[in-house]
Amino acid sequence: xxxxxxxxxxxxxxxxxxxxxxxxxxxxxxxxxxxxxxxxxxxxxxxxxxxxxxxxxxxxxxxxxxxxxxxxxxxxxxxxxxxxxxxxxxxxxxxxxxxxxxxxxxxxxxxxxxxxxxxxxxxxxxxxxxxxxxxxxxxxxxxxxxxxxxxxxxxxxxxxxxxxxxxxxxxxxxxxxxxxxxxxxxxxxxxxxxxxxxxxxxxxxxxxxxxxxxxxxxxxxxxxxxxxxxxxxxxxxxxxxxxxxxxxxxxxxxxxxxxxxxxxxxxxxxxxxxxxxxxxxxxxxxxxxxxxxxxxxxxxxxxxxxxxxxxxxxxxxxxxxxxxxxxxxxxxxxxxxxxxxxxxxxxxxxxxxxxxxxxxxxxxxxxxxxxxxxxxxxxxxxxxxxxxxxxxxxxxxxxxxxxxxxxxxxxxxxxxxxxxxxxxxxxxxxxxxxxxxxxxxxxxxxxxxxxxxxxxxxxxxx
Amino acid sequence: xxxxxxxxxxxxxxxxxxxxxxxxxxxxxxxxxxxxxxxxxxxxxxxxxxxxxxxxxxxxxxxxxxxxxxxxxxxxxxxxxxxxxxxxxxxxxxxxxxxxxxxxxxxxxxxxxxxxxxxxxxxxxxxxxxxxxxxxxxxxxxxxxxxxxxxxxxxxxxxxxxxxxxxxxxxxxxxxxxxxxxxxxxxxxxxxxx
Numbered sequence: 256x257x258x259x260x261x262x263x264x265x266x267x268x269x270x271x272x273x274x275x276x277x278x279x280x281x282x283x284x285x286x287x288x289x290x291x292x293x294x295x296x297x298x299x300x301x302x303x304x305x306x307x308x309x310x311x312x313x314x315x316x317x318x319x320x321x322x323x324x325x326x327x328x329x330x331x332x333x334x335x336x337x338x339x340x341x342x343x344x345x346x347x348x349x350x351x352x353x354x355x356x357x358x359x360x361x362x363x364x365x366x367x368x369x370x371x372x373x374x375x376x377x378x379x380x381x382x383x384x385x386x387x388x389x390x391x392x393x394x395x396x397x398x399x400x401x402x403x404x405x406x407x408x409x410x411x412x413x414x415x416x417x418x419x420x421x422x423x424x425x426x427x428x429x430x431x432x433x434x435x436x437x438x439x440x441x442x443x444x445x446x447x448x449x450x451x452x453x454x455x456x457x458x459x460x461x462x463x464x465x466x467x468x469x470x471x472x473x474x475x476x477x478x479x480x481x482x483x484x485x486x487x488x489x490x491x492x493x494x495x496x497x498x499x500x501x502x503x504x505x506x507x508x509x510x511x512x513x514x515x516x517x518x519x520x521x522x523x524x525x526x527x528x529x530x531x532x533x534x535x536x537x538x539x540x541x542x543x544x545x546x547x548x549x550x551x552x553x554x555x556x557x558x559x560x561x562x563x564x565x566x567x568x569x570x571x572x573x574x575x576x577x578x579x580x581x582x583x584x585x586x587x588x589x590x591x592x593x594x595x596x597x598x599x600x601x602x603x604x605x606x607x608x609x610x611x612x613x614x615x616x617x618x619x620x621x622x623x624x625x626x627x628x629x630x631x632x633x634x635x636x637x638x639x640x641x642x643x644x645x646x647x648x649x650x651x652x653x654x655x656x657x658x659x660x661x662x663x664x665x666x667x668x669x670x671x672x673x674x675x676x677x678x679x680x681x682x683x684x685x686x687x688x689x690x691x692x693x694x695x696x697x698x699x700x701x702x703x704x705x706x707x708x709x710x711x712x713x714x715x716x717x
Numbered sequence: 718x719x720x721x722x723x724x725x726x727x728x729x730x731x732x733x734x735x736x737x738x739x740x741x742x743x744x745x746x747x748x749x750x751x752x753x754x755x756x757x758x759x760x761x762x763x764x765x766x767x768x769x770x771x772x773x774x775x776x777x778x779x780x781x782x783x784x785x786x787x788x789x790x791x792x793x794x795x796x797x798x799x800x801x802x803x804x805x806x807x808x809x810x811x812x813x814x815x816x817x818x819x820x821x822x823x824x825x826x827x828x829x830x831x832x833x834x835x836x837x838x839x840x841x842x843x844x845x846x847x848x849x850x851x852x853x854x855x856x857x858x859x860x861x862x863x864x865x866x867x868x869x870x871x872x873x874x875x876x877x878x879x880x881x882x883x884x885x886x887x888x889x890x891x892x893x894x895x896x897x898x899x900x901x902x903x904x905x906x907x908x909x910x911x
Contacts, residue, residue, distance in 0.1 A: 323851040323858075336855050354856040362858060695727060697860075697888050699851075 261308030263364055264289065264644070267381040268371035269344050271314040271332065275551045277575050278372045278397050281451055286310045286330050288637030309701075311363050313356075315345045315377060329702070333359060337377070347376040349676070350683055356384045357687060361696045367422075367644050369393045373400065373414050386420050386658070387680045391647045394418060395425040395449075396435045397573070411438040412665075416673050419661045422647035425449050425640065427573035440664070447646075449639045452631040453578035460584030460620035461559035470498070470516045470612055473561030473585065475549060475576060476568065478524030483567030488529050489601035490567070491518055492537040494608050516612070517542050521549040521557050558583040563611050567604065582627040584620020655681050724891055731891040741817035741902070743895045745876065745887050747810055749830070813876045815895055817902050820909065823864075827877050835877075841906045843867050847875070847899035849892060859886040862896055875899075 266286055270278040289310050309331075316322075316334045324332045335355055337345040345352075360368070368385040370378035373396050382392045394417060401407040418424060418439040424446045426432040436443050465471070472494070476482040498516035520530060520543060527545070534543050549557055558564065564580030655677070662673040724731040728748040735741050814826040822840040829835075845865040850872075852861050863872040875895065876887060 322853045333853060333858075335853055351855075355853075355858070358856075358858050697890070700889070 261293070262366035262644070262648070263309040263311065265360065265363065265365045265368045265381075265385075266310065266312045266371065267314070267368060267375075267378050268312075269315055269339070269375040269377045270372060271312055272326065273317055273320065274343060277451070277573075280454075280551075280575070281395075281397065282312060282371055283326075283330075284452070284454065284633040285637055285640060286312060287328055288633045289640070290328050290330060291634070292637055292641065309363065311359070311365070313359060313377070313381065315339055315343075331363075335377075342374075344375060345377045347380070349380065350680060352377070352380045353384050353680070353683055354687060354691075356381050357388065357684070358696055360385065360388065360390060361693055362699050364698055365390065367391045367393060367647055369395065369644075370417075371395050372397050373410060374398065379413055379417050382417050382421070383677070383680060384684075387655075387677065387684050389652060391422045391650065393423050393425065393643060393647050394421050395427070396431060397427055399431060399434045399571070400438060402438070412669060414439045415665050415669075416662070416676075419665055419673070420658050421445070422650045423447060423643050425643055427451050431573065447639070447643050449636055449643070450631070451573045451575050451578070452633040452636045453575060453582050453627065454633065455582045455624065455628040455631070458555050458558070458579045458582035458624075460624050464620070465560075465562060467562070467616060468515070470563065470615065471519060471561040472516060472563045472565050472608065473519045473521070473558055473580070474565050474567070475521040475554060475557060475580075476566065478520075478522050478526040478530065480526065481569055482524075483569050484524065484526035484530065486567045486601055486604060487520070487565075488526075488533045490565075490604045490608070491530075491543060492533060492539065493601065493605045494518075495537070495539055495542050497605065497609070498612070515542075516608075517544070519544045519546065519557065519561055521546040521554075523548040554579065555583060558585060561585060562615055563608070565604075565608065578627065578631055582624055584618070584623050726888045726891065729887050729891060731887075731894070733894060739819065741819070741898050743815045743817075743898065744812050745814075745891055746812040810877070815875060815899075817898055819902055820906060823899065823902070825875060825877075839864065839866070839873070841902065844899075844903055846903060847896055848872075849889070849896050860889045860892055861886075862892045862899075864899070 264286075266282050268278060268282055270276060271282055272279055293308055293310075312330065312332045314332065314334060316336045316338070321334045321336045324334060326332060335352075337352070340346045359365070368381060368390050370382045370392065371394075372378060378394075382394060385392050396414075400410055402411065414435075415438070418435075418441045421441070424435065424441060426435050426446055426448055427450055429448055432443070432446050432448050435441070436446060474487060476484075478484040494516055495518070518539075527547075530543075531545065534540055534545070546557065558580050562585065564577065564585040566574060566577050566580075568574065659674050659677065662677060663670040665673055723733075730746045730748075732744045732746070733742070734744075809829045809831055811828045811830045814824075814828065816824040816826065818824070818841075820841060822838055823844065825837045825839070827835045843866050845867055847862065847864050850861050850863055852859055862875040864875060866873055876892075
């Protein structure tokens with residue numbers, strides 16, 4: 256069997272640990288699974304021509320956390336000391352990040368640059384510089400964006416620029432693919448759909464089943480407009496009123512309800528004040544518990560204290576929170592027997608909650624957890640991402656003159672501006688190459704982490 | 718006589734003498750840059766000339782507005798020239814030497830081209846470990862060798878070249894033998910104590 260070439264991946268995003276979120280955990284879990292795939296020792300006849308040797312993450316510094324850090328399994332993270340200026344994004348400088356990105360790409364012998372999240376300025380700059388230097392680039396979009404407001408129009412133009420010359424793109428759902436293709440104008444056959452997954456080992460159901468005398472509905476999300484916090488303000492009092500430990504006989508529905516419903520709301524945000532006001536207004540202090548911001552490590556303990564998980568988001572590209580809840584055995588969103596969908600309207604949501612309460616006794620949390628384990632797994636995501644990398648590596652190397660026409664298609668004025676930006680970037684790269692040649696940048700030696708009985712010892716394997 | 722073949726890279730050269738009177742001596746020499754000398758002296762001349770020009774202009778100025786304008790221009794020019802002179806200032810370090818005295822301590826020496834030598838001795842009992850750090854700045858990454866000392870909050874850099882004005886950064890292949898020798902000396906000391 257031919258010896259497999261080892262390739263190194265650079266993941267770039269403004270969003271990484273110690274920040275917690277969907278993008279952060281996606282990058283972390285994907286990197287860990289890619290590292291594990293790369294260290295497989297048994298020969299795989301269906302393996303690709305290359306093998307993942309190294310995964311490096313690049314992000315901006317978080318407070319005092321700056322420099323190089325090694326996290327689990329030797330995943331190397333560069334916290335570049337560029338300060339975040341708005342919502343964890345680095346200041347967009349266009350060309351000032353070129354020296355550090357070039358240094359990292361050369362010293363780590365990177366083959367593919369994988370950027371995450373359209374909202375990340377560091378990601379866009381890194382992909383631009385990587386393309387100028389001739390590296391293969393892959394981009395993953397994690398969110399849905401609109402088309403009408405000024406912010407979205409600007410963001411879509413930036414995305415159009417980045418995706419004009421991308422090797423391959425990944426979206427986390429088919430809806431997200433449609434949204435990305437419409438926003439950026441990229442050809443659909445260059446966009447792969449690789450869904451997110453959930454760490455089912457961390458999100459397991461509770462060992463003892465909760466009693467159904469009192470139904471607990473859990474809501475964990477950022478309390479912002481986009482996550483439907485305003486809908487919650489209307490839905491919670493109505494549901495509490497309907498299921499308030501009184502005997503109801505509804506002739507039209509033929510339901511005798513003697514259950515009491517309680518809510519646990521975790522998360523923080525600008526809309527929290529509205530929820531607190533709702534609590535006071537309807538005197539629901541004993542039935543609605545507000546937990547505030549819940550650290551990610553405590554999310555599971557909150558989830559297993561409930562029966563139903565309610566997600567009221569107006570838009571979601573791919574909702575990992577729902578997967579986490581389903582993995583813990585809560586009744587949520589998914590295959591028809593695991594999900595109850597509704598329109599983003601309070602009346603419809605109340606009806607859906609009522610339906611969920613009726614379905615509750617027939618739910619087996621462990622069976623749900625096992626199904627989730629098979630359907631959504633990070634190892635599967637990593638294998639599918641490897642296919643995308645393989646396709647990206649097979650694309651041809653092109654010089655600047657052949658790449659420039661792609662930018663001209665972005666618009667009559669914007670296209671010319673983008674071309675100018677890329678030409679200036681190319682000239683700056685040539686200047687940097689002559690000032691600091693590639694030979695003067697030392698490559699990092701391979702480090703092998705050997706776990707001793709009492710301590711970890713790092714050995715230089717070269 | 719040097720015991721190992723020297724290593725050369727760009728403006729640095731590494732020499733190791735492991736047999737001189739039971740001392741382990743590691744040296745990193747820095748080549749002089751003629752262009753650096755010329756540019757730094759010419760920048761000093763420009764800096765002084767600008768200062769003299771604007772000071773004399775100020776003396777003959779009558780109007781407050783003009784005085785203020787000249788002040789701003791002069792401050793800006795002085796600042797720019799100062800920064801250029803500082804940046805291109807000729808680095809006077811000739812070589813950095815690490816002398817490892819087994820079971821006794823480590824002596825760090827900095828030799829300047831002017832003839833001045835700065836020495837710093839660290840007893841072996843004070844050293845917990847030596848480490849190679851990857852340092853990241855907004856524009857570059859480089860390696861540095863540092864000592865972790867007992868009861869000290871800060872790491873001690875072995876090579877002051879990192880901290881010098883011109884930010885000279887010896888390559889990793891020169892730092893690794895020094896790091897290994899320091900670790901060997903520290904481990905020997907620990908086993909002899911236990």
